[in-house]
Amino acid sequence: MNNKILATALLAGFTVIAKADPLPPPEIYNQGPTSPLVASTDISAAERAAYALLEGAMQMAEARIGASNCSLSSGSYEVFIFSDGSVSNPDYNFVDVISPGSTFTLSAILKPWDSFWGQNIIVNQEGTGGLKQVQLSNFSAQVSYNAKGTVMEMDSSLNVMGNNGRFNALKGKVIKDFNLVTDNSTGLPYIVDWGAQSLSKLGFPIQQYWQRSKVMRDDGVAGRTVFVKDRTTGPTSCRIVIDTHDYNNQDFFYQTGSMTISTSIPGSPVNQFDF
Numbered sequence: 001m002n003n004k005i006l007a008t009a010l011l012a013g014f015t016v017i018a019k020a021d022p023l024p025p026p027e028i029y030n031q032g033p034t035s036p037l038v039a040s041t042d043i044s045a046a047e048r049a050a051y052a053l054l055e056g057a058m059q060m061a062e063a064r065i066g067a068s069n070c071s072l073s074s075g076s077y078e079v080f081i082f083s084d085g086s087v088s089n090p091d092y093n094f095v096d097v098i099s100p101g102s103t104f105t106l107s108a109i110l111k112p113w114d115s116f117w118g119q120n121i122i123v124n125q126e127g128t129g130g131l132k133q134v135q136l137s138n139f140s141a142q143v144s145y146n147a148k149g150t151v152m153e154m155d156s157s158l159n160v161m162g163n164n165g166r167f168n169a170l171k172g173k174v175i176k177d178f179n180l181v182t183d184n185s186t187g188l189p190y191i192v193d194w195g196a197q198s199l200s201k202l203g204f205p206i207q208q209y210w211q212r213s214k215v216m217r218d219d220g221v222a223g224r225t226v227f228v229k230d231r232t233t234g235p236t237s238c239r240i241v242i243d244t245h246d247y248n249n250q251d252f253f254y255q256t257g258s259m260t261i262s263t264s265i266p267g268s269p270v271n272q273f274d275f
Contacts, residue, residue: 045085
């Protein structure tokens with residue numbers, strides 16, 4: 001193919017992309033921002049801590065994936081999480097992720113609740129650890145919730161052992177919103193979220209993930225929490241799913257389950273959301 005033909009082909013490709021419509025927003029935003037519609041999600045302190053910890057666990061997985069690849073990171077790993085929303089007491093707000101030959105623990109320190117602004121939470125890694133025999137260290141994150149419990153921001157940093165045998169420093173940024181919705185077919189209330197995250201190295205973004213979750217509190221039935229992330233910018237498709245169950249009430253969040261990493265494409269169904 002000569003240069004003229006190649007240039008024509010490339011321009012044709014760009015023309016097709018330019019004519020394509022951008023992705024539409026989720027239906028919940030069709031009439032505008034949800035803030036006027038959702039007065040509050042009534043997310044408890046225990047839930048705020050739990051969601052921050054689960055988000056941190058997923059970012060640890062992203063670092064492991066980025067350090068090797070999705071195929072080598074694939075598998076299902078045990079997750080144990082407990083939080084009661086205790087202020088400044090990480091012993092009562094933590095998550096463990098256990099994989100072959102490795103484990104890691106994150107803990108959360110909650111700052112006092114401010115009825116006007118919301119709440120800040122610090123998530124730190126306890127000691128050293130890893131995921132599927134790749135070392136991860138020094139995870140630290142600043143998490144902020146607004147007073148309505150409808151928006152969460154998170155800025156994190158951590159070190160991951162790279163293929164060159166040296167630690168690489170990564171940073172993550174997350175923003176997502178929580179909404180309290182009722183399923184029309186079952187009448188059950190759920191907390192759902194939608195958001196995005198970037199993963200950066202040396203101050204430059206290298207990957208992006210699409211985030212969403214679905215939560216059912218325990219109310220005569222076992223509670224369930226499903227967090228899903230799909231890599232939308234990066235070398236290959238990669239999906240991370242955390243699926244936990246048992247207790248989630250106003251007093252505490254206490255659940256066990258799994259973290260699953262797979263090479264699923266973003267458009268494939270998420271069977272874990274069928275509850």
